[in-house]
Amino acid sequence: MSLRPDLAVIAAHVERGSRVLDIGCGDGALMLALREKACDVRGIEIDGDCVERCVSQGLSVVQGDADRDLADYPDKGFDYAVLSQTLQIAERPDRMLDELLRVGTRAFVSFPNFAHWRTRAALMFGGRMPVTRSIPVTWYETQNIHHVTIKDFRELARQKAARIERDWYFAGERSIPRIGANGRAEFAVFELTR
Amino acid sequence: MNATSQTIALSSTLPLDGGGELAGVEVSYETYGVLNAERSNAILLCHALTGDQYVASPHPITGKPGWWERMVGPGKPINTERFHVICANVIGSCMGSTGPASVAPDGQPYGMRFPVITIRDMVRAHVGLLDALGIERLHAVVGGSMGGMQALSLAANWPDRAERVLVIASTSRHSAQNIAFHELGRQAIMADPRWAGGDYYGGEAPDNGLAVARMAAHITYLSEEALTEKFGRNLQDRDTKSFGFDADFQVESYLRYQGSGFTRRFDANSYLYITRAMDYFDLAEEHGGRLADAFAGTSARFCLVSFDSDWLYPTSESRHVVHALNAAGGAVSFVELSAPHGHDSFLLEVPALDRVIGGFLG
Numbered sequence: 001m002s003l004r005p006d007l008a009v010i011a012a013h014v015e016r017g018s019r020v021l022d023i024g025c026g027d028g029a030l031m032l033a034l035r036e037k038a039c040d041v042r043g044i045e046i047d048g049d050c051v052e053r054c055v056s057q058g059l060s061v062v063q064g065d066a067d068r069d070l071a072d073y074p075d076k077g078f079d080y081a082v083l084s085q086t087l088q089i090a091e092r093p094d095r096m097l098d099e100l101l102r103v104g105t106r107a108f109v110s111f112p113n114f115a116h117w118r119t120r121a122a123l124m125f126g127g128r129m130p131v132t133r134s135i136p137v138t139w140y141e142t143q144n145i146h147h148v149t150i151k152d153f154r155e156l157a158r159q160k161a162a163r164i165e166r167d168w169y170f171a172g173e174r175s176i177p178r179i180g181a182n183g184r185a186e187f188a189v190f191e192l193t194r
Numbered sequence: 195m196n197a198t199s200q201t202i203a204l205s206s207t208l209p210l211d212g213g214g215e216l217a218g219v220e221v222s223y224e225t226y227g228v229l230n231a232e233r234s235n236a237i238l239l240c241h242a243l244t245g246d247q248y249v250a251s252p253h254p255i256t257g258k259p260g261w262w263e264r265m266v267g268p269g270k271p272i273n274t275e276r277f278h279v280i281c282a283n284v285i286g287s288c289m290g291s292t293g294p295a296s297v298a299p300d301g302q303p304y305g306m307r308f309p310v311i312t313i314r315d316m317v318r319a320h321v322g323l324l325d326a327l328g329i330e331r332l333h334a335v336v337g338g339s340m341g342g343m344q345a346l347s348l349a350a351n352w353p354d355r356a357e358r359v360l361v362i363a364s365t366s367r368h369s370a371q372n373i374a375f376h377e378l379g380r381q382a383i384m385a386d387p388r389w390a391g392g393d394y395y396g397g398e399a400p401d402n403g404l405a406v407a408r409m410a411a412h413i414t415y416l417s418e419e420a421l422t423e424k425f426g427r428n429l430q431d432r433d434t435k436s437f438g439f440d441a442d443f444q445v446e447s448y449l450r451y452q453g454s455g456f457t458r459r460f461d462a463n464s465y466l467y468i469t470r471a472m473d474y475f476d477l478a479e480e481h482g483g484r485l486a487d488a489f490a491g492t493s494a495r496f497c498l499v500s501f502d503s504d505w506l507y508p509t510s511e512s513r514h515v516v517h518a519l520n521a522a523g524g525a526v527s528f529v530e531l532s533a534p535h536g537h538d539s540f541l542l543e544v545p546a547l548d549r550v551i552g553g554f555l556g
Contacts, residue, residue: 042525051529052546055497056553062516062528072520 003029005170006084006110006189013108013166013191014039018079021103023066024086028054035059042078044069067091070099078104087111087153088144097160101194106165110189115149115182133172134186150182157192166191199224199247199254201290204322208285211312211474218299221323222290223247223282226266227274229329236329237272237555238320238356239281240337240344243411243468244460246289249281250274255459261541271552277333282323284316284344286467291319294463295395306392308467313340313475317347321355334358334555338540339507340468343475346515349496350477350488360554362499362547363540365511366485366518367476372506375414376469379407383462392463404462405453412452417503417536421445478518485518492519496526497554499540499547506537527554 003011011033014020018039022031025043027050034041043061045051054061062069066083067090081104083096088111090096100107112134113119122130129139137143148156150169157164169176169185176184200223207217224247229236239249241261246253250260250267266272266279283291286308294308324332335356337345342364349359365372383389386403394400413421425445429435432442441447478485496519500512509530519526531546533539540547 040525048530048532051527052531052550055527055529056549058553058556060495060525060527062520062526063530064513064516064528069517069520072517074521074523077523 003033004084005173005175006168006187007033009168009189010082010084010108010110011037014080019077020080020082021073021078022082022084023070023100024083024089025054025059025061026050028057028059028061030082030084031059031061032057066096070096070103073103075102076105080104080106080108082108084108084110085112088146088148090146093146093148094156094160097156097162097192101160101162101192105193107162107192108189109153109192110187111148111153112144113150113182113185113188114147115151116186117183118186120183132186150185150188153188153190157190160194162192162194164190165193199251199290202323202326204319205326206322208315208318208322210309210315212310212315214309216285216292216309216311219285219292219319219322220290220296221282221285221292221319223280223323224249224251225281226250226279227277229278229327233329234331234333235276236278236280236324236327236332238324238332238335238348239266239272239279240320240335240341241281241284242337242339242341243472244408244456244465245341246287247281247283248289249279253459256455264543265548265551271548272336272555273552277555280323280327280329282320284340284468285319286311286316286464286471288461288464293461294392294467295461303395305395305463308463310470310474311467312471313343314347314351314480316471317344317351320344320348321352324355330355332356332358334360336360336362336551336555337364338362339364339537340472342507343472343477346477346488347475349492349494350481353489353492353494356494358555359494359496360499360551361496361512361515363501363504363507363537364498365475365507366478366488366515367511368473369511373473375410376473378410380466380469382406382410383466386462389462392466394462399457400462401454401457404457404460404465405450407462407465408456408460409449409453412449414506415536415538417505417534419503420535420538423534424448485515486521489519489522489524492522492524494524495554496524497550498526498528499550500528500530501533501535501537501539501544502530503532503534504537504539 051063081100119130169181342361383403386400389400430447481488500509
């Protein structure tokens with residue numbers, strides 16, 4: 001099974017043997033990859049079926065709501081806190097970013113970029129909320145309550161005094177350069193510290 | 195399946211949380227599967243309030259199949275082809291381990307002279323058994339309901355004894371509502387004239403009181419949805435209401451049957467002592483008032499499972515434990531499973547539970 005591109009980047013850049021908290025871990029794909037790297041990985045996931053699948057595979061996953069439950073985790077209890085494709089569904093992404101950098105020494109964040117040219121085109125020429133490869137669900141069904149662009153996220157990081165250590169951009173499966181990424185990237189991955 | 199029921203006498207007296215000690219403690223237990231040469235594949239299974247060691251073998255009194263036959267056996271989620279499963283009757287109970295019906299040093303049954311025990315005292319006896327069996331470290335300790343309390347107590351007080359801790363439909367403390375239902379049961383027993391201050395051995399037992407206690411408790415084990423689904427307002431063997439106090443409704447008949455069946459296999463004084471132990475259970479209180487401190491420095495992996503229809507030990511109680519384990523940096527999994535049966539879901543057909551248990555035990 002091949003990992004989603006943002007997860008593959010994260011899996012490749014987490015150091016061997018680290019302690020990792022995967023927030024919104026889904027079916028545990030990243031956790032399994034990190035377990036191969038001898039990491040001590042924990043997950044939080046709201047969906048019970050996903051949690052059951054994770055636990056059945058021997059992963060340590062807690063069914064819960066990251067917006068509330070992160071508060072229980074001690075400061076810097078993890079080397080990395082990972083938030084993949086979950087920022088845009090957080091109740092308050094700004095507070096979520098604070099929590100990530102509180103529980104983890106480093107944080108990985110990935111999200112779909114709302115400023116991708118296809119999204120812009122759909123809105124500009126179609127006059128409709130976009131349904132694209134990276135934002136595949138209609139406006140009334142989507143869980144995404146905080147659409148965000150790469151520029152927006154950079155600004156949030158600046159306000160939160162979070163340092164962007166590394167960044168990666170993707171159009172589909174393909175990695176693309178930082179230049180022009182706000183218009184060309186469907187997904188972005190950031191590694192942050194504070 | 196074949197089981198070897200055995201009883202051992204603990205080699206030393208058992209110190210008790212209540213201050214005293216208990217000498218000459220015997221523990222009855224069943225085992226399934228073979229202990230490997232490294233003695234590393236043992237699973238201690240802890241039974242619930244009215245459970246016993248006959249987890250996967252016929253009950254010696256009722257002849258009914260073991261209480262977790264669907265979970266424990268060759269190829270089952272708790273696979274006895276791989277694991278050596280040990281299930282011991284808790285002290286205070288009445289299926290072979292020392293309890294109020296046992297004979298005291300003066301040759302008479304203890305009755306109410308039996309000391310009040312705690313969940314930790316029960317686990318202390320289990321640890322004595324593990325010592326006698328030469329099992330230093332369990333692959334896992336597993337329990338549902340009161341069995342889950344024992345699993346948590348073992349993890350908190352003997353943190354090196356288990357690599358995995360699986361707690362199903364349980365709690366770290368008894369709530370006011372939990373205590374209230376237990377008190378109802380105890381008062382029913384003590385109000386039965388045959389109880390006679392607990393000194394009824396050799397005569398007629400307080401079966402009426404014990405049956406009422408069981409009926410009340412049984413209601414708490416089922417969800418309203420399950421009761422409605424099973425019985426509704428259906429009448430029992432009649433077409434119209436009798437305008438009397440017979441068991442007109444099926445649910446009444448069912449509860450009476452449950453109550454009277456229970457008295458055949460359980461001792462009323464044991465019911466008093468074990469419910470008391472559960473009411474006294476508060477794992478945080480034992481550890482300075484902070485539950486996270488009960489698990490400080492734990493290296494065990496934990497898994498907690500709750501059921502959405504369980505109102506006896508609801509999901510919030512499992513979450514409370516999970517939050518404490520997170521705060522302590524423990525490796526914990528938690529899932530709330532959807533099942534219609536209420537608290538008893540852990541004993542019934544819930545395929546997701548099988549998968550979670552199998553996966554967690556590895």
